[in-house]
Amino acid sequence: MQQLHVLIVGAGIGGLTTALALQRAGIGVSIYEQATALAEVGAGLTLASNASLILQYLGLGAVLEDLGVVPGRGAVLDYRNGRTLVDIPRGATQVERFGAPYCQIHRNDLHAALVAAVRSADPGCLHLGCSLEDFGQDDAGVTALFANGETALGDVLIGCDGIRSTVRARLFGVEDPRFTGYVAWRGLVPLERLTPSMLVPDSAVWIGPGHFLTRYKIRRGELLNYIAIARTKGWVEEGWSVRSTVESLLAEFRDFEPTARSILMATPRDQCFKWGIFDRDPLPTWTTGRVTLLGDAAHPTTPFLGQGVAMALEDALVLARALVASGSVPEALARYEQARVTRANFVLVASRENGINLTTTDPDRYDEAAHRNEESLDLAGYNALTVPV
């Protein structure tokens, strides 16, 4: 099986982590990404212990320490007055309980580190400007066809091509993602625009009817990342680069207490983005023959539990382990699915439900018993390095 060559479609966090895990296992990979250049897009990501454990194993622990931020404490706050409804110990507690930190990082910092790691293992493995159009497969292998006319041959093809996955559409039919009814603004605020009292506790979530706002530090603590989410009846565009205005954000969050609004107000004019939140219904299977799905292509997950990236990382490590442990490609992909589908689909549904929980529970009744997170749902203790495959 170590003679395999694996074709990976999509150089997002899922595709790159899969590539790195396979390279570490001695398996050759080629990664095909539709973008012609790797630009800085996106903002903050949460890596709970189940995610950072994997990155540490793949040699990126120093990147998390250098560029990530480990919050000492988190809290859920009342949108009307900032009163603490739930206090959440983080920092050393997570390392003691789960063996790895709960950490927050700029997506681009993690992405750049993954790109450097896969290129250092194999300088020619990443092919930009290659948009997958179609593929064919038989007993001997898989052929991928790209829009630029190039083709690639391999033993396995993994669709890591995100929520609008072409691979998924070819395997299971074309179906648009589902608009969840939430619109989200995200902003990055340089810390010098804020006062220390606005940053207590280290990470925070304000909840209110139909709205919630979460904020945390990233990039060595130089930037404050926030996501402000509101329920809406209208359909909103999906995408990571759709600009919005601070004025429209403030109008939507007009009932939030002064500290929360001061953070939104401090957003630089060119750093306020807005996007519609989409997901898909769970799939019972991700594989046909030598082709499978991974990350958002398989189970696009809303941000309400902060576990979307973690699921892609877990998929990547488990898939690499299944390929190493199996005697054939079909056996490996069956073992990968067996280990992953139930958990990833559980998180997809639990994340949806938590969106409802956060935006409909009366703050006067929101307490530790009502709160759902990676700990209360027992997600943080999952160990992709040792889970049976």
Ligand SMILES: Cc1cc2nc3c(=O)[nH]c(=O)nc-3n(C[C@H](O)[C@H](O)[C@H](O)COP(=O)(O)OP(=O)(O)OC[C@H]3O[C@@H](n4cnc5c(N)ncnc54)[C@H](O)[C@@H]3O)c2cc1C
């Ligand atoms: C540009 C960008 C910015 C993001 N920013 C954030 C953020 O700030 N915060 C957050 O929580 N999440 C963000 N996400 C989403 C988050 O990274 C994912 O939800 C999670 O990491 C799962 O990753 P994934 O690799 O499965 O999918 P994605 O991260 O969506 O990666 C999919 C990759 O596949 C490529 N691709 C798609 N179709 C094709 C094709 N036909 N051929 C070749 N390549 C293709 C895409 O260009 C992309 O690079 C962002 C995603 C993207 C693409």
